[in-house]
Amino acid sequence: MNAIETSYNGYKFRSRLEARWARFFDVAGIKYQHEPEGYWVSNIPYLPDFLLLEHDVFLEIKPPLFHLRDSNDPEWVRHQVIESLWNAPSKPSHFPLYLIAGEPRTGHYSLIVDGEECILLRCRRCAGLCYQTADGSSWGEFGRHTKICTMNTERWPSDAFEEEFQQAMEHRFEHRNA
Ligand SMILES: [Zn+2]
Numbered sequence: 001m002n003a004i005e006t007s008y009n010g011y012k013f014r015s016r017l018e019a020r021w022a023r024f025f026d027v028a029g030i031k032y033q034h035e036p037e038g039y040w041v042s043n044i045p046y047l048p049d050f051l052l053l054e055h056d057v058f059l060e061i062k063p064p065l066f067h068l069r070d071s072n073d074p075e076w077v078r079h080q081v082i083e084s085l086w087n088a089p090s091k092p093s094h095f096p097l098y099l100i101a102g103e104p105r106t107g108h109y110s111l112i113v114d115g116e117e118c119i120l121l122r123c124r125r126c127a128g129l130c131y132q133t134a135d136g137s138s139w140g141e142f143g144r145h146t147k148i149c150t151m152n153t154e155r156w157p158s159d160a161f162e163e164e165f166q167q168a169m170e171h172r173f174e175h176r177n178a
Contacts, residue, residue, distance in 0.1 A: 006173050011035075016173065017103065018049055018061045024104040024168035028161055029127070030055070039094070041085045044078070048097060055129050055143035056095040058086075064102040065110050065117070095143070104168045106160065113140065121158040123149055130158050 005012060006019035009026065011034040013019040018034075025032045031053040038047045048058040060079060062068055068076040079099065086097045102109035110117040111131055118131040121139070128145035132138070139158075141149075 008173055015061075017063065019173055020104050020168050020171070021050070021059075021061050021100065023171045024161070024164055025050070025052070027167045028122070028164040030129075041082050044082060044085075046082050046086075051095070052129075052143065055145075057129075057143040058095055058097040060097060060099050062099060062101045064108070065112075068101060104161075104165045106162055106165055110134065119160065121160060124159050125149055132158070 003015040005014060006016050007013070008019045008022055011019075011022065013022060013034065022032065022034060024030075033051045033053060035047050035049060036051040038045060040046070049061045050059040051057075052059065060083070062076065062079065083097055083099060085091065086094060099112040100109055101112065106119075109119075111120050112118070113131055117134040118140075119134060120142075121130045121132055122128070123130050123145060126145070126149040128149050129142035130145060131140055131142055
């Protein structure tokens with residue numbers, strides 16, 4: 001994967017992929033902080049990629065899943081350990097951490113929720129975030145959505161992020177020549 005350091009929005013991102021997700025969050029009106037704070041997770045130092053400010057969710061951005069699974073990448077193995085420790089029921093002190101693997105394009109990324117491949121959706125009612133499993137069989141609420149939106153008894157009308165993804169993918173980042 002190309003890990004080209006990319007400047008965008010006053011942040012220095014470790015890869016073009018992270019910067020593309022930052023661009024997506026901006027276009028979608030999702031407020032974030034990049035690498036807000038480092039943590040010790042059972043003696044492992046860990047710096048999450050994004051905190052989504054109005055959703056109370058940490059996100060880690062990684063290359064596509066097939067790439068991660070095939071590569072036996074030590075970073076991938078490390079992430080799995082951190083994620084399981086971070087989201088363990090016995091450790092409810094942080095906001096939850098989710099993995100997004102792949103580019104911000106429909107069909108090219110997975111949001112991993114409890115080990116399941118999902119996609120991101122937006123609640124049309126409150127603009128909060130939801131997710132749906134990739135096969136469409138189940139869905140859930142993301143971060144603060146359970147607290148701010150009462151429309152949770154039925155499957156709510158929700159919206160994918162086609163347009164926002166397209167804008168993020170078309171964004172031309174500045175080239176920085178050192
Ligand atoms: Zn809602």
